[in-house]
Amino acid sequence: MSKIRTRFAPSPTGKMHVGNLRTALYEYLIAKHENGTFVLRIEDTDQERFVPEALDIIYNTMKLTGLNHDEGPDKDGGYGPYVQSERMKSGMYLEYAKELVEKGEAYYCFCTRERLESLRASSTTEDGKEIAKYDKHCLNLSKEEVEANLKAGMPYVIRQNNPVSGTTTFHDAIYGDITVENEELDDMILIKADGYPTYNFANVVDDHLMGITHVVRGNEYLSSAPKYNRLYEAFGWEVPEYVHCPIITDENHKKLAKRSGHASVEDLLGQGFLPETIVNFVALLGWSPSEDREIYSLKELEEVFDYHHISKSPAVFDITKAKWMNGEYIKAMDMERFLEYALPVIRETVKKEYDLTKIAELVKTRIEVFPDIKEKIDFFDELPEYDVAMYTHKKMKTNSENSLEVLQEMLPLLEEWEDYSIAGIESLCKEYIAKKELKNGRVLWPLRTAVSGKQMTPGGAYEIMEILGKEESLVRIRKGIEMLENA
């Protein structure tokens, strides 16, 4: 069997959609699993939607996620150029289109947009039986008429000439054989009036020229696949293995769109997701490994990925589960890298001179995405307003009276104490607890409350006091005493 060659062929029109990323990922994995070649090709045939920054987005995303291509615009592998607008310069798409015209598989069309629009309008007013497709009007033009029109400089497109009867069957690795009536096939445009090939055409030509063996794409292309198939056949080219992936949807089971808030890789990154989470999570949307396991690095995915296990039904992008997975990655991160992500967020919230690394450590097992950090540590900078009722905790057996007593008795001890390390404070507290024969919670709950002013905090009284230091800890405890006295 020949070596596998897959390609990721994005068009630079904006952000990187997660559906696109998954397609790229599967293409990458299919190739890498078999030691094949993963090609990056830029499909910029739409001059109107082209946005230059999108190229950077594509490169950055690929790099960040680790989907490194073996061939591409920046890595010639002998199949270049890898940018369609550059390939176009040689006029090759037009040549190929003309080849089809000569074979009778395509034809020139001079219809105006106005005519096409009215055609569409009239077809919809019919009884619903009518199919909204081109009526092959220009197919009837004689060779002479075409020549004359061309000579006169009339704008034209070249359309595929599909049969009007019979059926076309193509094979997909996931969906099996799919058959459609040829009558359903529209004569799609191959070459646009601006001379550029359409995606549909350029895609087929380039895939063939680049020796692509597996064509992976979203299943929104399923309905146009028969037309591509006819193109391959018209040229007499070998049809690649089609792999149509199920669609990724939002929670309403609709195709994931920008408005969902997490439709692009950039959105996800901005929300505090790690690249490896995105890759891992998206890999599992529509595919599952044979072993019972969910956390996979890209390398591990390369090992176990088998595209025959891709499922057929659409998958909801469950942001809740994605967050869980991100939390798993965060917990498994080494401290150094964690700090790179966490510190900037912490700095936004904590302006005072505390040991931010210690704060980071506190928070590591308690967040799912990095912005979660903010609300967990806001009390460090400033003791929030809180209600004395917070001192009452049923399970800790605390109330405002015994809390006051504990704080009043602890205050002088803490004032004399110098060692405000976790261990130091702990030994002081434990000593007091032992002497008074109390449960830990009886004294630690009031302390933690006084020092944080919050119902829940990352870390306990020891950890918080260590970070706050002696002075600030005492200020807060005195404040607590004052509040309890006035209650």
Next chain:
RNA sequence: GGCUCCAUGGUCAAGCGGUUAAGACAUCGCCCUUUCACGGCGGUAACACGGGUUCAAAUCCCGUUGGAGUCACCA
């Protein structure tokens, strides 16, 4: 609306004719614990419906219903 595809818990999903119908997220409860987390244990929860085929159907076939995708000189 035409065409195409899809159909196991709320979500991701295992399952390929014989299972007590896995597992994960979420949810609920318990344990651990100075709070919250982490960790551990357990619970609730699914084969859309109707016909076949078969000794036997979540698994195969047909229909119904439901959902999605697609119908551009966009990709």
